[in-house]
Amino acid sequence: MFEDIERQIQGGMVINRDAGDRAVVFAIWSKNAVGHLPVTEAWQILATRYPSEPRFPLLHAYAELLHKPHGWTVTRFLDDVQKALDAAGGRLHPEVRDLLATAEDDLHQLAEADAARLDRIRSRVGTRTGDSAAAKKRLGRVALDFVRELHDKTEGGKSLGGGGGGADWKGAVAEAKGAKKPYSATEKVAVGDLLEHPKFGLGVVIGVDPGRANILFESGARKLVVG
Numbered sequence: 553m554f555e556d557i558e559r560q561i562q563g564g565m566v567i568n569r570d571a572g573d574r575a576v577v578f579a580i581w582s583k584n585a586v587g588h589l590p591v592t593e594a595w596q597i598l599a600t601r602y603p604s605e606p607r608f609p610l611l612h613a614y615a616e617l618l619h620k621p622h623g624w625t626v627t628r629f630l631d632d633v634q635k636a637l638d639a640a641g642g643r644l645h646p647e648v649r650d651l652l653a654t655a656e657d658d659l660h661q662l663a664e665a666d667a668a669r670l671d672r673i674r675s676r677v678g679t680r681t682g683d684s685a686a687a688k689k690r691l692g693r694v695a696l697d698f699v700r701e702l703h704d705k706t707e708g709g710k711s712l713g714g715g716g717g718g719a720d721w722k723g724a725v726a727e728a729k730g731a732k733k734p735y736s737a738t739e740k741v742a743v744g745d746l747l748e749h750p751k752f753g754l755g756v757v758i759g760v761d762p763g764r765a766n767i768l769f770e771s772g773a774r775k776l777v778v779g
Contacts (some may be wrong), residue, residue, distance in 0.1 A: 711772025
């Protein structure tokens with residue numbers, strides 16, 4: 553799989569936070585064998601770009617649980633679990649139970665707020681806990697099957713937001729407020745701003761974090777530096 557991305561990497565392409573969806577998925581598939589994008593960060597990028605897909609925060613939580621990157625906390629883990637449940641609309645309860653079983657050793661002696669949130673999560677998905685090794689295997693299969701699904705969806709460089717020129721981008725452009733202005737890494741932006749990027753073309757700001765903005769282009773969403 554991903555022979556096209558491997559060829560692009562051989563030609564000098566670098567996979568980073570601003571890469572297209574297919575390259576980000578490749579970073580997960582290859583377990584960051586090349587490039588500079590850790591698996592945990594790759595899942596988080598996709599979760600930010602596509603907040604309505606509950607498997608992204610679920611598998612981001614799972615990857616962080618396995619790798620425990622610098623700054624990992626139970627609070628952050630529970631944030632992802634909560635996002636997955638909220639976006640899933642009643643789905644993914646077995647997967648969340650497996651995630652909690654895998655994290656069992658980390659879910660003791662919690663702060664009061666985290667313990668209360670864990671209780672609320674368990675009340676939604678069920679308190680039954682299974683074997684952590686079996687749960688980990690099942691989640692590994694979920695991740696592998698999802699990556700294969702994403703491989704097929706992004707063939708030809710399509711974005712997960714609807715491919716080249718999907719309705720999401722067109723609708724966002726139509727609803728954008730204000731005049732179009734050139735993208736600048738030093739200018740502040742707001743959700744709904746219409747920006748012209750020298751490489752990615754016309755984009756609409758769909759989210760803002762400190763120092764970065766999530767911008768939806770025709771080729772897909774990208775998180776770029778802003779003022």
